[in-house]
Amino acid sequence: MADADGSRRDLRGGALSAPRLRPGTPERAGLDPAETDRLVHEVRGLTSGERPWAAGAVVVAGRGPVLAVAEATGWAVRYAGYDPVTDRGVELPPQRRVAMTVDTPFDLASLTKLFTSVAAVQQIERGTLGIDALVGAYLPEFRGAAGHGITVRQLLTHTSGLRPELPLYDCADAEERLARLRAEAPVGAPGSYLYSDLNMLLLQHLLERLTGRGLDVLIHEGITRPLGMTATRFGPCPAAAATEDQRRPWAKADRGMLRGEVHDENAWALGGVAGHAGLFSTGPDLAIFCRTLLAGGSHGPARILGPDFVELLLTPPGLGFALDQPWFMGELAGRGAAGHTGFTGTSLVLDPATDTFLILLANTVHPRRRPANSGPRAAAGTRIARAVRAVRGA
Template identity: 80%
Template sequence: MRARTAGRSPWAAGAVVVAGRGPVVAVEEAMGWAVGYASYDETTGRGVELPPGDRVPATPATPFDLASLTKLFTTVAAVQQLERGTLGVDARVGTYLPEFRAAAEHGITVRQLLTHTSGLRPELPLYECASDASRLALLRAEAPTARPGTARRYSDLNMLLLQHLLERVTGRTLDGLVRDGITRPLGMTATGFGPCPGAAATEDQRRPWAKADRGMLRGEVHDENAWALGGVAGHAGLFATARDLAVFCRTLLSGGSYGAARILGPGFVELMFTPPGLGFLLDRPRFMGELAGRGAAGHTGFTGTSLVLDPATDTFLVLLANAVHPRRRPVPDHGPRAAAATRLARAVRGS
């Protein structure tokens, strides 16, 4: 995989790759630019490159907008509550959130949120609402478009409901749960919800290709709904370095422990990896390349992020990129993700 070096490769301005097996980090490489463009020129259809002296190179220490990789942290926070017995995996959402009347009326369960089988559509235009109250009312009234439990349909709304559920049963905000339950005990000091001023830039976010007019973004969450919700959302909002995500991956591959820290018991980590999986995408192998299969699990993020865990070989791959800098694509390109995963798979097989 090759990242853009200001004006070349079509996939990303910059990227960081970290890969490892067991306790060994075998690859840690940064390429391209964390910040390479001043704006996007819709007339020419090209990014307006910054002068060479103003560009910021990507390094292994560069934080990236994780986008939907945030869902994995929300999932772990939920599974922690399963382990503590404060949440039931097959309990109905309405038991905890009766005011979410549509979810309550249709009997949506916690498991269905975690497995994307709730029947909820992918997203709602919360960014168009005038107030927090109107956003909350819209979410509470949203009914599934398919009977819950009958089909898998990936949806940001699942994680937004899960966020409200977690905050209700714990009395704490999601950012606090992630910080105190995951990142702080694991020493992931470069991971947290924004703003994150030193992060890689993302998009010159403007209509009509985007859903809001915010200009070139750096350190502010790219996802419009997460932005409308104040930057802390169950489906998006976290920033992290690849080094920190390597720790997260090692923790899950080691049954929930890293060094002296334990964030989950092995049985609950296994629950996350067992089909259909909790939080992880086990049925979308394209981005996993030849790591797919044999129990491998992973997730992607819209901004160009992904991670893959292969318990069978104790292998992990983290790829962070700003593929939406300076502008998003209408259709995500999994080619570079798959290529990186395939190279790792072949290296492991040949070892």
């Protein structure tokens, strides 16, 4: 039998499928069109002027199974490089620039962590991985983690005590990089929060040891292929929005202007597939990912997680996901909103309380990285929260 929204259920009421995401108007989604118009106008303003917040941006938002906003602005490629003398980007001639489109892929940076986390929870659901199991039980040669009793849960919640990163990009070869990871011990007390890319790198090694498959294969077979996310994959991705003219001293490696190759220096050193960074995706593909989690793990006939395990993923403090962070969620934060940001300028938020999602993708590091400014992300979240409230009359 089917519900009014088109989802199918078995005779005991269990969900067999969830309605697919479909394009529609803000009104059909239950969002105030005046607020969504303001959202689009404000995002367009972020890419204008000589020193914009980002060279280009894509904003995608929806509620329920309706994709209500999908807009692109600015440039996927605007600069040939960065001039440190003038502290300005070297502009490409207009005919050589590449306009941003809704379907432009972006280097997701740390949004990759969300996919790694889902892949881990899939193994927890199958019973092949224990959430409170010791990392050393799976990776005994990782002496630092094994010797300090770090658990899978601590990796997923950034409470392992591992430092934020290691300079793996400066190691001589893959053997030295692996040796450093294996020896790395916590610098903080396990159980206390310290955000670390190393958590997801260890989790990647654990998942690959457990399943005998690479992380890229796990994410493709377990998440993106069943959901039809055909634009989401590890690089190279030649059509992606450009990122940084990556050079020392502002960067950690000398690689020149990057487009289609992972920006994160450690992910690059590791071959482009890493638990903390390396995925490329588009706004529409990420909308499917958000909608799937809001619908309890299903999208159409595809199911990547059961509702109980989506709840586990999003229960405070969140497994991989950050919860209720006003600094990038704005007024969407407060009742269990979940999401993440990425260093290259990416972010997503899903709000189970209002069945709403917001994706803002921007190449803020083009032509070079700047001090982080998540004010525009928070402002966008506030616009969507107000779009919901205006319809509810709250």
